[in-house]
Amino acid sequence: MSSFAFPPPARPAVPVEGTSALFPVRRILCVGRNYAAHAREMGADERDLPFFFSKPSDAVVICPPGQCATVPYPSATSDLHHEVELVAALSSGGSNLTPEQGLGAVYGYAVGVDLTRRDLQNGFKAKGQPWDAAKGFDLSAPISPIRRKANCPLPQDGTDTARGRIWLSVEGQARQDGRLEDMIWSIGETIAQASRLWTLAAGDLIFTGTPEGVGPIKANESVKAGIEGVGEILFKLL
Numbered sequence: 001m002s003s004f005a006f007p008p009p010a011r012p013a014v015p016v017e018g019t020s021a022l023f024p025v026r027r028i029l030c031v032g033r034n035y036a037a038h039a040r041e042m043g044a045d046e047r048d049l050p051f052f053f054s055k056p057s058d059a060v061v062i063c064p065p066g067q068c069a070t071v072p073y074p075s076a077t078s079d080l081h082h083e084v085e086l087v088a089a090l091s092s093g094g095s096n097l098t099p100e101q102g103l104g105a106v107y108g109y110a111v112g113v114d115l116t117r118r119d120l121q122n123g124f125k126a127k128g129q130p131w132d133a134a135k136g137f138d139l140s141a142p143i144s145p146i147r148r149k150a151n152c153p154l155p156q157d158g159t160d161t162a163r164g165r166i167w168l169s170v171e172g173q174a175r176q177d178g179r180l181e182d183m184i185w186s187i188g189e190t191i192a193q194a195s196r197l198w199t200l201a202a203g204d205l206i207f208t209g210t211p212e213g214v215g216p217i218k219a220n221e222s223v224k225a226g227i228e229g230v231g232e233i234l235f236k237l238l
């Protein structure tokens with residue numbers, strides 16, 4: 001009978017809205033360039049296929065409703081950027097899913113911010129190096145509680161387009177103000193595509209990309225973000 005060499009690390013978990021239950025986080029996958037206008041502002045061809053990168057599961061920062069969470073300003077950057085994103089939380093998974101099956105794997109949705117060390121990312125892009133330190137750093141994924149799918153006005157089946165406003169402000173100034181229906185790939189299509197590359201499973205979070213208007217946030221600035229029908233988050237960089 002083996003035991004752990006030391007107590008195992010705590011499992012990151014996100015509250016489920018309106019219950020005492022926690023959603024245990026397994027993996028975090030993120031889509032790059034899923035909104036045409038953001039792809040253009042990043043200098044990419046809007047017809048490029050979206051692609052994936054990941055963050056560690058312990059990157060999540062829980063932002064309780066009605067409260068201001070704190071996020072430490074990360075080390076090794078002087079150009080931290082915000083990217084507000086719809087997050088799909090999965091309660092099942094599999095490989096080679098159809099868009100219908102992909103959407104069927106969704107347990108609920110949350111508002112997330114894909115914090116990005118843009119200066120590092122630009123350097124890595126120029127050198128053809130991996131993005132991990134630019135995207136997958138400590139506490140780089142502030143997230144709202146998860147709202148159960150049935151309580152969200154988002155697609156309930158198939159390749160339906162999600163509809164609703166997605167926005168982010170810094171210090172009360174509007175920075176991002178987009179529409180979910182401008183996503184290049186639907187939620188079901190995104191999950192289906194991810195399942196061709198990884199075996200998805202319960203506990204996976206999929207960040208579905210950000211609309212245009214990404215930009216810098218400085219220490220001591222507060223970020224508020226929301227998605228119509230899904231929720232809002234508020235946090236301050238310290």
Ligand code: MN
Binds near residue numbers: 083085207209
């Ligand atoms: Mn992103």
